[in-house]
Amino acid sequence: MTDATTMLGRELTHTIRYPLMLISSILTPVVLLLLFVYILGGPIGAGLGDGAPGASYVDFLVPGILMMTVASGSSTTAINVCTDMTGGIIDRFRTMAVSRGAVLSGHVGAGVIRTLITTAVVVPVAVLAGFRPHASVLDWLAVAGIIAAFGFALSWVSAALGLGAKTVAGANGATLPIQFLLPFLSSAFVPAESMPPAVRWFTAYQPFTPVADALRALLTGAPVGSSALVALAWCAGIALAGYLWAVTAFGRKAG
16 A cells, blocks of 8 residues: 555656646547537537437536546556556566555556546536536535546556557557547437437447436436446446456566
8 A cells, every 4th residue: 555655646746747648638528518519519409409308408418528538538547557668667666665566556546536637627617618517415426436436447447558558659549449439439429319220229338328327417417317326337347357457467567
């Protein structure tokens, strides 16, 4: 735990000294939010009957943007892990009394903290863009928990992708499906019911959709149903798979 805390502090120090990737993780969802609200939101909202019964399209959109905010931070974790593996610092750690698991734990912990920071910045921007949440204090705590769990899961997968990449550019490219493909093929921007049958089936059964649906239900006051439990189950499964993948890859590379 001491080593993991030290590595977490190291990663947070890197984030403060080199904030460009954190800023990029904020700007990407903010630009998409403004694009869909002020340029594409009118036609899309009209086509969907103004997004959802009793709600405007911006209220439908923002939970999906928050989900995409979590996904956009995955590149930072992958890049930082790849930088450590290719920059020689792991060889120095091998000569010291440092737990191997602490290195990855520091990256993942920092990824979760960055995720919470970026979402905390995006929410006020969404409110300025017209978002009006109907969530109670407990609902907001549940939203924070789902975001943290989703960020934790994606951080482990991103760490594994960073370990498998040979260059920083390769690490960034490896996370593009997480940052863009899966979010756009989810219910983040339009309901799954409005999609063609084949796409609708994929959207309904991929992990990003229940996360977006759970956040949307909690923030808009709609019935949550089983979406939150399904989202957390996906987070647990992804985290376990990412952890096993990352630990195996790290042991092979740092061994």
